[in-house]
Amino acid sequence: MTETLAWNTSMMVSAIILIVTFLGIFTEGVHGFHRTKFAMLGAGIMIFAGQWFGFYSPELAVEAVDWNVVFLLGAMMTIVSIMIPTGGFQALAYRIADFSRGRLFLLMVLLGTAVTVISLLLDNVTTVVIFGPLIVLICQALKVSPVPYLLAAALLSDTGGVATLVGDPPNLMIGSAAHIDFNAFLMHMGGIVFAAWLTVLYALKFLFRKELSVLPSISDFADKGRIKDPKTWRISLIVLALMVVMFILHHEMGWRAWMVAATGLTVLIFFANDVDLDESFESLEMTLLIFFISLFILVGGVEHSHFLEYLGSFIKPFVEKDLLMASIVLMWVAAILSALIDNIPFTAAMVPIILSMEAQGITVAPLWWSLAIGVGMGGNGTHLGSTANVFIVTLSERLAKDTGNPELAITPGLWIKKGTPAMIMTLLMSTLILWMFFDFFAAPIHPH
Template identity: 25%
Template sequence: MFSQALMLAIFCVSYYFILSGRFKSSVMVFLMGLIVAFMKIVEDMSLENLSQFIDFNTIGLLAGMMIIVGLLKSTGFFQFVAVYAVKMGRGDIRKTLSLIVISIALLSAFLDNVTTILIFAPILLFISDTVGIDAKYLMVTGIIASNLGGASTMIGDPPNIIIGSASKLSFNSFIIHLAPVCILILMLMLFIWFRKMNSDESMREKIKKLATTDPKSAIIDKKKMIALLFVFLGVIFGFALHEVLDYEMALISMAGATIALVIYGKSFEEAAKEVEWDTLFFLIGLFMITYAMRKVGLIDYLTNVISKVHSPIILMTTLIWFSGILAMFLSAVPTVIIMIPVVQTLLLMGFTPVIWWALSLGASLGANGTTIGAAVNIVGVSLLGKYGGGTVRFVSYMKRAAPITLLMLLIANIYVIFIYLTGW
C-alpha cells in the first residue's frame, strides 16, 4: 500500500512539472524516473533489466527518423514543399490555405510533427501578415492538421510509435485502418473552416505576388536532397515490409540514419544536433514511471474499472473518449503510456484488438483540444508569440480547438465501431 501511495505521489509531481512549465519537463520527468529506480520501489528496475521497462524499439525508431529528417531539412526539401504549395494556390486564398494544410498533414504522416510545424509556421505567419488573416486562426489550423497527419500512420507521432511497438501491429495495418478516417476528418475540417473564406481583389493580388517565389530557390543542395529522399523512401518501404523481412522498425530506422550520415558526410557527434534529446529523455522517464506504477498495481485499478464494461462497443467508446479527454489535459504521450497496460490486459481477457485503434485515435485526436495536448501544440503556440502573431491562452485555444476536437472524437467513435462490426 505504501509503494502505491509513493508511486501515485511521484506520478502527481511529474505531471505538476509537465503542466506548470516551471522547469524543463523532460528533465524533471527523467529525474522522477531516476528517483523511482534509486528508491527501489520496484526490485527488478536495474541496468540488467533495462529493456523490460524502457521501450528501445520506440526510442531507436524516433532517434533514427530524427536524424534522417534533420539532414533532409538541411537540404531545403521541406522549405521547397512549403513554397511550392503556395505557388500551386495561384492567388486563390482558399486553395492556397487548403494546399498548405494538406501539405502539413501529408508531411506529418511520415515526419516528426514539430519539424513540420517549424517549417510551415513562417509561411502561415507570412500569409497572415500579407493578406490580413488572423494568425491565431491559421496556426491552430496548422497544429490540428499536423496532429491529424501524425495520427494516420505508425510513425507520424510518438503515441502511434509507442502503440505500434507495444501492439506489434504492422506499419501497413496502421495506414489501412487509421488513414481513411484522418483523411475524412481533414477534408471535413477544410470545408468547415475555409468554406466562407473568399479572396477580394486586393487579397488575390497579394497572394499572387507571394506565389511568384520560385520553389527551387529554397533548395540548398539538390544532389544530397535527392540522395536523402531515396534513403527516406527506402526506410518507409522497409517499414512497410518489416514483418516480411522480420526486422524491428528501430533497426530499419537506425540503418537509414547511418546511410544518410554517410551520404551527408557527417559524424554521429554532428548528427546529435538533429536529435530531439528532450523528447527521448521525456519518454524514457515516462516509461520508467509507468512501469513502476504497473508493477505496484496502480494501473490495475484503472483496468478493473474499464474491464467491468462487457459490451465491446461500449468499451471502445469508453476508451476513445477517456483517452481523448485525458490527452487534452495530460498530453497524448503520457496518456498512451498509461493506457497501453490497460489495453494489453483487456486483450488477455478476450476483447477485440480493435481497441488498439480506439486508443490511438482517442489520444491522437484528443490532443488537438488544448495547448498542452501534444508537443506540436506547445511549439506552435510558442512560435505564434515569438514572431508577433499574438499570445494564445489556454482557454482561448480551447474555444477554437475543442469543438472541432469533440467532433473528431465522435467521428472516430463511429468509425471504430464500424471497423468492429464489419470485422475489418
C-alpha cells in the first residue's frame, strides 16, 4: 500500500490508548503504579475498544504476542536462577580480584570483561544482580570506593548486551520480528560493541582518574572463591556452551531461539538432578513477562488499526531520500529516548513501523541495526535508562545509607557527569562505524 492511508476513527482510538498507556508506563515514578499494571490495563482496553470499533479481537491479541521472546526470556531466567546459588559467579569475581593484585584499572578492566561476556548470553539485569554485591565486597576488602566499578558494571552490561540476539530484550524483539538469526546479529553488532566497550573503559579511566590512582589495601581473595555446588555449576557451564553452539546453528536446524533455551533448560534440570524446580521457577520474573505480553497485545492493536502504517508513511520519504542519514537519526533518537524512558516500549512501537516500510519494498536492513544500537547504548545515558542502571543506583544508595557515607551513592548528578559522557562517546563511535561500513549494514539480512 504505497499511498498515504486516510485518517480514521480506529486509528484515533488506538493512538489515544497507546499514548495514555505509554504516559502511564513512563511516569511510574510519579504516580506509584507499577508499569506492568498500566501495560495490562492498556492491553485490556485495546482489546475491548478494538472489538467495539471492529479493528481488533481477543484472537488477534493472542496472535500479536511474540511468544518466541516470552519463552526465550523465561527459559534463560530459569537457567540463571539455577546457576546463581552454586557460587560459581562469586568464585569468578574473587579470582579476578585476586589476579588484579590491587591494580585498580586492571581490576576494572577484568570485572568489566566478565560483566560484558556474561551479558552476551544472560540479560543485563541478571549480570548486575550477580556482580553488583560482589563488587561492593571486593572494594570494601581493598578499602577503595566501589562507585567507579559499579558504574562500569552497569555501563558495560548494557553495552555487552547489544552484541547478541539474546543479550538484551529489545534485541530479541528486533531479531524475532526481522527474522535475524544469532550469527547475523553477532556479525553485525560484535564489532560495534567491541569498539564501544573499549570506549567506555577509556572514558571511565579518564573520568575516574582520581579514584583509580589511590593505593588500595592488598587483600587475599584466593580462599574466598569457593564454589558451593561444583557439580551443578559444571553442568550449567557445559549446557551454556552447548546452547551457544545451538544458537549459532539454530537457523540451519530450523529452530527458533526459544527452542534452544528450552532444550538447554530441560537438559540442565535432568542432569543437575539436585535442582529444586519449585525454587527455580519461583525466581521467574513473571512481572516482566506479563509486561512483554501486555505490550505486544497493546502494539498489536495499534498495528491492526493501521495507525503505525499511517505514521510510517510520513517517515518513508525521509528513509527513501537518504538511508544513511535516516539510520543515524534513528540511532540517536532511539538512544536519547531510551536514556529518558524504558527502551522496551519504544522498540515495541518502532518494530511494526519498520516492518510496514519493508512490506512496501523499502530497504530497511540498516534501520534494524540502528534501532538495536540506539536502544542498547542509549540505556547508558541516565540512571533510569535501563533496569540494570536502576539496580546499581539502588545498591549504591543502600550502601551509602548503611555506611553513613553519602559519597558512596551514585546520584543522578554523578551519572550525568560520568555515565552520560561515556554514552555520547559510544554513540559517536557507533555513528562513525555505521558511516564507514554502511554498505555492510545496508546489505539485505536475507540475501535471496
